[in-house]
Amino acid sequence: xxxxxxxxxxxxxxxxxxxxxxxxxxxxxxxxxxxxxxxxxxxxxxxxxxxxxxxxxxxxxxxxxxxxxxxxxxxxxxxxxxxxxxxxxxxxxxxxxxxxxxxxxxxxxxxxxxxxxxxxxxxxxxxxxxxxxxxxxxxxxxxxxxxxxxxxxxxxxxxxxxxxxxxxxxxxxxxxxxxxxxxxxxxxxxxxxxxxxxxxxxxxxxxxxxxxxxxxxxxxxxxxxxxxxxxxxxxxxxxxxxxxxxxxxxxxxxxxxxxxxxxxxxxxxxxxxxxxxxxxxxxxxxxxxxxxxxxx
Amino acid sequence: xxxxxxxxxxxxxxxxxxxxxxxxxxxxxxxxxxxxxxxxxxxxxxxxxxxxxxxxxxxxxxxxxxxxxxxxxxxxxxxxxxxxxxxxxxxxxxxxxxxxxxxxxxxxxxxxxxxxxxxxxxxxxxxxxxxxxxxxxxxxxxxxxxxxxxxxxxxxxxxxxxxxxxxxxxxxxxxxxxxxxxxxxxxxxxxxxxxxxxxxxxxxxxxxxxxxxxxxxxxxxxxxxxxxxxxxxxxxxxxxxxxxxxxxxxxxxxxxxxxxxxxxxxxxxxxxxxxxxxxxxxxxxxxxxxxxxxxxxxxxxxxxxxxxxxxxxxxxxxxxxxxxxxxxxxxxxxxxxxxxxxxxxxx
Numbered sequence: 001x002x003x004x005x006x007x008x009x010x011x012x013x014x015x016x017x018x019x020x021x022x023x024x025x026x027x028x029x030x031x032x033x034x035x036x037x038x039x040x041x042x043x044x045x046x047x048x049x050x051x052x053x054x055x056x057x058x059x060x061x062x063x064x065x066x067x068x069x070x071x072x073x074x075x076x077x078x079x080x081x082x083x084x085x086x087x088x089x090x091x092x093x094x095x096x097x098x099x100x101x102x103x104x105x106x107x108x109x110x111x112x113x114x115x116x117x118x119x120x121x122x123x124x125x126x127x128x129x130x131x132x133x134x135x136x137x138x139x140x141x142x143x144x145x146x147x148x149x150x151x152x153x154x155x156x157x158x159x160x161x162x163x164x165x166x167x168x169x170x171x172x173x174x175x176x177x178x179x180x181x182x183x184x185x186x187x188x189x190x191x192x193x194x195x196x197x198x199x200x201x202x203x204x205x206x207x208x209x210x211x212x213x214x215x216x217x218x219x220x221x222x223x224x225x226x227x228x229x230x231x232x233x234x235x236x237x238x239x240x241x242x243x244x245x246x247x248x249x250x251x252x253x254x255x256x257x258x259x260x261x262x263x264x265x266x267x268x269x270x271x272x273x274x275x276x277x278x279x280x281x282x283x284x285x286x287x288x289x290x291x292x293x294x295x296x
Numbered sequence: 297x298x299x300x301x302x303x304x305x306x307x308x309x310x311x312x313x314x315x316x317x318x319x320x321x322x323x324x325x326x327x328x329x330x331x332x333x334x335x336x337x338x339x340x341x342x343x344x345x346x347x348x349x350x351x352x353x354x355x356x357x358x359x360x361x362x363x364x365x366x367x368x369x370x371x372x373x374x375x376x377x378x379x380x381x382x383x384x385x386x387x388x389x390x391x392x393x394x395x396x397x398x399x400x401x402x403x404x405x406x407x408x409x410x411x412x413x414x415x416x417x418x419x420x421x422x423x424x425x426x427x428x429x430x431x432x433x434x435x436x437x438x439x440x441x442x443x444x445x446x447x448x449x450x451x452x453x454x455x456x457x458x459x460x461x462x463x464x465x466x467x468x469x470x471x472x473x474x475x476x477x478x479x480x481x482x483x484x485x486x487x488x489x490x491x492x493x494x495x496x497x498x499x500x501x502x503x504x505x506x507x508x509x510x511x512x513x514x515x516x517x518x519x520x521x522x523x524x525x526x527x528x529x530x531x532x533x534x535x536x537x538x539x540x541x542x543x544x545x546x547x548x549x550x551x552x553x554x555x556x557x558x559x560x561x562x563x564x565x566x567x568x569x570x571x572x573x574x575x576x577x578x579x580x581x582x583x584x585x586x587x588x589x590x591x592x593x594x595x596x597x598x599x600x601x602x603x604x605x606x607x608x609x610x611x612x613x614x615x616x617x618x619x620x621x622x623x624x625x626x627x628x629x630x631x632x633x634x635x636x637x638x639x640x641x642x643x
Contacts, residue, residue: 020618027615034607041598049566049591056594101594105568108593110495113570121568121593158593165567172567172595177603180594181611 005269006283006290009206014292017204017212022192028071029064029153029188033180036063036097053105054098061097061129064184065090068133068191076210076235080228092136093129100128100150118162119155122179126154126187133191141216145194153186201254203247203284203291209236210289221248224286225259239264239287247278247293254278254295260286317346319575319584322528322554323472324501326588330564331366332358335471335554336584338577345553347371349577356559357574367558371412378414379551380432380468382461383407384454384476386509387421391448391479396509399537400477404443407544408436412552418464419443422457423450424484432468451484458504458523459488459496466500471554473529475547477507477540481516490519494526501588503529505547509537528586566592 040059046052069089073082104121111117130150134143161179165172201217203224215222215232222231225244232247234240241260248255255275258265266285267276278284280295317338325333334356338346351368383404391397408417417439419429429442454476461474474497488496497504504527506520512533524531530550532543557575569590576583 023618024615027611031608031611034604034611037594038604040594041596041600044596052596053594056596060594104593105591108568109499109589109591112587112589113568118568118593125593170563170567170569172565173597173600174603176595176597177600177607181607 003269006206006285009204009283009292013206014204017214018192018196020212021214022189022196024075025068025071025192026185026189028067029184029186029191030181031184032064032067033060033157033182033184033187034177035067036060036184037177037180039063049105050102053101057098057101057125057128058094059097060125060180061100061132062090062094064097064129064187065093065133065136067184068093068188069136071188072213073233076213076233078228078233078235081233084228088136089133092132094132096128096130096132096135097125098128100125100131103128115159115162115166119158122158122161122183123151123155126150126152126157126183129187130191139218141198142195145191145198148194149190149192150187152190153188154183156186157181157183201249201293201295203232203293205234206283206290206292208234208289210234217247217249217254219249221246234286234289234291237287237289240289241287244286245284252277254293256284256293316580316582317341317349317577318582319577319580320528321573321575321584321586322503324573324586324588325472326501326590327467328469329566329590330561331558332561332573332588333367333556333558334573334575334586335556336575337550337553338555345371345550347553349555351557353578354557355576355579356557357576358559358561358563359571361562363559363562365557366560367556369556371553371555378416379412379471379473379554380416380465381411381472381551382418382420382464382474384457384461384474385419385421385429385443385446386423386452386454386478386480387446387448387450388423388452388478388480389449390452390510393479393510394537396479396537397446397448399540400509401444401446403537403540403544405440406541407548408440410545410548410552411436416468418461420457420461420464421446422453423448424453425450426453426457426460428460428464432464452478452480452482453484453486454478454482455485455488455490455493458493462493462496462500462502462504465502471551471556472502473551474502474504475507475544476504477509478515478520479509480514482519490523493523497523497527499589503527505529506531507540507543508533509540510535565595565597566590567595567597568592 036059040056044055066086069085070082073085104124107124108117108121127147127150130146134146157179160182164175168175199216202214205213218231223246224232225242226240227242244260245265246257256278257275258272263271264287265272268283278293282293284291317340319336320339321336323335338349356363416432416434418432421427421429430439458476465472504523506524508515508517508520521531534540534543570587572587574583574585
């Protein structure tokens with residue numbers, strides 16, 4: 001069998017993958033916001049403002065956390081990874097949401113409502129959920145992405161909700177759900193866009209059913225393989241080993257380390273063994289799956 | 297001193313037609329939402345109070361829409377309206393100068409004797425510590441004993457003391473006010489400051505009457521005035537302690553002239569909005585204006601299941617859209633790898 005090296009990835013394809021990532025995460029956030037709000041308005045009855053707010057925050061934050069954390073593994077159809085990711089992400093975002101909503105209530109009380117008051121308070125809710133996400137991911141970058149994304153999405157969602165409420169003659173029952181959808185979509189999209197803007201090193205899968213999937217590389221070692229615990233999970237290719245390779249961040253740059261042996265790890269078409277320094281744009285092949293390494 | 301105060305009151309009322317008394321709102325309470333309670337005074341252009349106006353002489357509007365008055369109490373009725381007050385008293389070391397503490401004790405006695413029967417009063421004294429001298433009580437004799445036993449010492453934690461008073465009042469019903477006296481600049485407050493106090497008292501709809509005793513520069517009169525005016529109350533300066541009795545009597549009179557009116561809003565959902573309220577007396581032009589903020593940044597309003605289903609279906613459809621597009625024959629399958637390009641090996 002003649003070996004055909006992978007094609008050079010086109011910039012258009014990378015852009016398309018970025019847009020798709022932002023689009024999907026935005027939709028996941030929108031669904032999360034919508035479900036959380038619905039659970040709250042139909043399920044919670046409490047007299048005290050702050051108890052009600054804490055419950056609302058738990059449900060909206062938890063639902064957003066569930067959808068945002070489930071999206072990646074769901075797309076990979078990595079069910080164990082999904083359950084693990086959801087099990088940490090959901091409670092963290094729920095607690096963040098509860099804190100954010102109670103704090104947001106204080107903010108809207110101080111500003112005394114209005115467009116800015118609503119937008120600022122929803123931004124605080126978004127910050128809380130973003131904070132929860134970041135802490136659950138135990139990554140400072142993700143925390144920063146979460147805070148920026150949550151703050152922006154919440155501000156925009158709150159602004160639209162209040163504006164719609166005023167223009168429809170005070171019908172929060174009709175217009176709050178779209179507002180919350182915007183909060184969730186804003187949070188998801190901003191998380192994706194801010195991540196795309198700030199990320200330093202990542203790999204993007206270029207073939208197979210995970211095509212387009214982007215994994216950020218950890219600041220220490222990222223494992224690549226079929227293993228559900230691998231930071232870079234590659235699924236659906238029987239020629240990929242459970243622990244196929246790993247990428248280590250060192251003072252000299254990123255190193256690709258082959259763990260599978262048998263000449264199934266290639267960089268730019270050449271079989272590698274042991275440590276191989278990676279440069280931006282390098283094409284990595286693991287079995288029949290290939291990825292692009294990006295670094296800036 | 298009183299003459300000046302009356303003159304200011306008269307000036308404030310001057311722009312309106314001479315015959316119509318002005319409605320002056322002094323507090324709003326939304327803790328029993330959807331019931332909203334407003335306390336106000338009815339002041340004639342000459343500064344005197346109207347105490348016997350009747351319920352049907354008032355029209356109340358919330359955000360421009362008339363609302364029905366649910367409960368109404370005038371100062372002069374068959375029964376007197378009890379009032380709930382917290383006196384905040386300065387017992388810092390400087391109160392020993394010129395027997396200020398003595399003048400204050402006499403003024404408190406005179407004040408208590410003029411309150412409407414059934415009023416409940418609590419006392420907070422502050423120096424370096426904020427101390428609840430007495431909880432709410434109608435037993436004014438024991439209250440006077442407590443106040444008379446006060447000895448002046450310590451620093452000035454004025455803001456913390458007022459903050460404590462606001463928290464004591466927050467769940468009390470009916471007519472409520474804080475009367476706070478100090479003779480010096482706040483030096484030692486740890487929890488509260490001017491801005492936080494204004495925010496809290498506005499949120500709770502509580503008037504904070506402030507009394508500054510002594511030199512106006514030393515007592516930061518501007519801050520006291522700002523606190524009082526931001527909470528729809530008044531600031532009273534007293535140069536000497538013997539003016540205090542007259543001021544306390546005037547406040548008692550003012551509190552005894554307060555109306556209490558409540559209505560049930562026709563927007564019973566807590567929706568995080570500031571709602572302007574207007575109270576007009578006898579079609580008078582000088583309607584009292586206020587606004588109440590109803591918390592609720594995320595509005596607990598249900599009954600939109602169709603919207604929920606429609607939005608969820610739309611979002612799900614949007615999620616499937618890119619997948620369908622990538623399966624359509626127009627875009628080549630990424631797995632085929634049918635067009636390998638020429639590879640230049642780098643490095």
